[in-house]
Amino acid sequence: MSSPQPDRTGGIRPFAVGTIVLAVIVLALTGLTRACSVSAPGTVDRGSVQRIDVAGVTASAASTLPFRVVGPQLPADWIPQSSDIRDVAGGRAFRLGWLTPENGFLRLVQSNGTEAGLVASEQGDPRAGAPVSAGGLTWATYRGQRDEAMWVTDVGGVRWLVTGSAPANRFVQLITAARQSP
Numbered sequence: 200m201s202s203p204q205p206d207r208t209g210g211i212r213p214f215a216v217g218t219i220v221l222a223v224i225v226l227a228l229t230g231l232t233r234a235c236s237v238s239a240p241g242t243v244d245r246g247s248v249q250r251i252d253v254a255g256v257t258a259s260a261a262s263t264l265p266f267r268v269v270g271p272q273l274p275a276d277w278i279p280q281s282s283d284i285r286d287v288a289g290g291r292a293f294r295l296g297w298l299t300p301e302n303g304f305l306r307l308v309q310s311n312g313t314e315a316g317l318v319a320s321e322q323g324d325p326r327a328g329a330p331v332s333a334g335g336l337t338w339a340t341y342r343g344q345r346d347e348a349m350w351v352t353d354v355g356g357v358r359w360l361v362t363g364s365a366p367a368n369r370f371v372q373l374i375t376a377a378r379q380s381p
Contacts, residue, residue: 243302248278253295256282260293266311266357268293269380271373276300288316296363297373303365305373310358314339314351317360322349331367334374354378 257270264284273279281296290312297305310317318325322343331338331350338350338361349362350370359377361370 243298245278245298245302248298249280251279251282253279253282256295257293260284264291264293264311266290266309267355268309268357269377270295271307271376271380273297273373273376274300281306285320287312287320289313290316292317292320299363299365299369301365301369303363303369305361305363305365305369307373307377308360308362310360312358314358317358318349318351321360321362322347325349333371334378336374350374 253270253272257268260282261268277300278298279295280298281294283294285292285294287310290310292308292310292312294306294308296307299305306321308317308321312320318341322341325341325343328340328342331340333350336352336354338352341349341351343349343362345364347362347364348367348370349360351358351360353359354377359374361373363370
């Protein structure tokens, strides 16, 4: 009686397909990790931070939104690095983000949405704080994820929200620049 022969019907094809799939996964992961960087907390390579044209993105947003938006001009040591438009409860929101001189982050959000919807879209379910005065306005305050501050008020029929990890004096500097924007 002869011993059973191993089944070789698959040949090399399954091995080749598996190798190709594995190579694609490795290349995809390599591409993703090139977009990421690791640095010690509080350190930022300011030279590698993506920069945006605030005037350009603001003009583009103004042409699509049903409310007035501003694009604050801040000193050169503020790096404008993000913008987007998103839906929020009751309306839409135009978001501009900066890296501050001390590597904190601040975002100005302008919206026609409800305060509750805007706050929830930025920080989920934050806890309310005491009001503050800045830029000649009274701001409702909240503390959100990672204990980030959030200030909200209405300016000329548009709801503004400022949030981020920067100190309060930088909130005031951003608000002042936004209030002075045409």
